Amino acid sequence: MAKIRTLPDVLVSKIAAGEIVERPASVVKELVENSIDAGATRISIYLEAGGKRLVRVVDNGHGMSRDDALMSIERHATSKIRDIDDLFSVGTLGFRGEALPSIASVSRFRMITAAEGSKSGTEIYIEGGVVRKIKEAASPVGSSVEVKNLFFNTQPRLKFLKRPETELGRVLGVIQREALSRPEVSFEVFSNNRTIHRYGASESLTQRVAQIIPGTELYPIDFEDETLELHGFLGSPLDPRSSMRRLFTYVNARPVRDRFINRIIMECYGRMIEKGKYPQGAIFIERDPALVDVNVHPTKSEVMFENQYEVGQSIRRAIGGMLADAPWMKSRRERTQKALEDFYEKQKDPGFPEGRGHSAAAPSAKKASTQAAYNPESVSQHSHHGDSSMLEKSPEAAGGDMFSDGFYSSLKFLGQVGKLYLVCEDPDGIILIDQHAAHERVNFERIKKSYVEKTFSCSQKLLIPEVVELTAREINTAGRFADEMEKLGFDFEVFGESAVRVKSVPGFLRDSDYTRVFTDLFDELDGLGDPKSLGQHLDTVCATMACHSSITANRTLSEQEARTLFADMDASENPHACPHGRPVATRISYNMLEKMFKRT
């Protein structure tokens, strides 16, 4: 007797379901995507026990005739593609004809649907993959698909489901992803008979984004080149989140969680963003569907691009362009200038009281008056930047502006604590500055500038060349990068098999342990694989050098030294994060102090 047999259909569906249907959130994703594909403008989602007991998705899409309804529950039955060529021009979210039979094989499944013009609707009831009932039923045009007791016949799967609240959280995440890309569709979500979310239709994308990513300033991106179009909104690196949950990415309107795309986004933010943090926003990539393979993952959430390298470069240009423009800095500067303008306007008014009550304007006003830098003309000149690019103002941004020009120089220096933190006062409260992080930032920018501008300005000859011992791998790396490192102020030659002879170093490294700088640098370059030029990893290299050349913790700083550091910070482009992304300064406001002492 033959040992190989074909599996019964019900079992095949159940196996397929294992890949497609992982939890209630996957059911919701499949059903909502079917509704979107059916052209629905209104989708209602009913949930019980986080979707474990019930998921029902009701839409006003084109619905199905009786014949189509019967076909829809067959495996590999789809109205969306016909042949292999169609697979490479998929314009719909579904294309496999797998979702409904898979879901129906692991639940109690009821579909009621009616197509336009049909006399009556059709109801189909399936239990664990076995069709129990097919009958005529009254139904408006559209479909209602109900999935009860998911995994009732697949105990091991059931055990993997989490508490209803956790499952509900995932379901809502899926609905947000779907709703974000379809502002023209209204979504209502009911949990245990209560409305918990409502996104009204015909909103602009901007409004929908503001609903789903609230309380955040996001900046628009509109990019197009021969490879792709990219539009959307991304947040400032100063306002990141600890997970990627607020970063939504789409390819040809399909929500994806694609490692390649995410990696590029993170690379663009690079060291601007704190380690372990992620930007917020929504990115829509449009590319010729013939050049995008959507059939690479059972949940359709990953894609593969033809000419991936070019795609990556285009995404980099699109996001990099917005980041290079640093719109969040502009808007902060704008607000500070506006605050200054108001401050001066009010001062003209004899009844204007001075003091802490007007703290938002005060720090900059002080700077303006002492340095005579304020020019009301410049306010109007710059005012075209405006806040129009923002979706919403963050509440904390309305307070004193830590990022205004000359902020650090305007502080009152009180002293140093823990031989590391500089304590200052401004009209809003106490400012604490991490001296090492601050100095690292200043040096990082100087080193980078000298490399980019090829000034070689910082090189300093050593009286006696120093021999630095390195491993064979490091020597190899040293040989490869010797020429390029000259641009950073290093002059050295390979000396025997296991050492280099150092003749010059950048001046700011003179007092540091440059043997360690060398070993660290080469170790790091070695770990980067095979970089073609040092420029590709300039940030990494500069950060290492900056770290070695910076005032360390555990060093007493005089007021004069602190003031010099503040001036340097004000001159730097991004004084608020060290090159590794850690914050440089933090404020304890009077408000916070009042709360601490329970005065409010």
Ligand SMILES: Nc1ncnc2c1ncn2[C@@H]1O[C@H](COP(=O)(O)OP(=O)(O)OP(=O)(O)O)[C@@H](O)[C@H]1O
């Ligand atoms: N809500 C709906 N309204 C109208 N037609 C629907 C609806 N849901 C499913 N269908 C029809 O049933 C077919 C099968 O749906 P199913 O989700 O199983 O497969 P698919 O969407 O074609 O592909 P995929 O498995 O990738 O989701 C669809 O091709 C579509 O024609």
Ligand SMILES: [Mg+2]
């Ligand atoms: Mg589908």
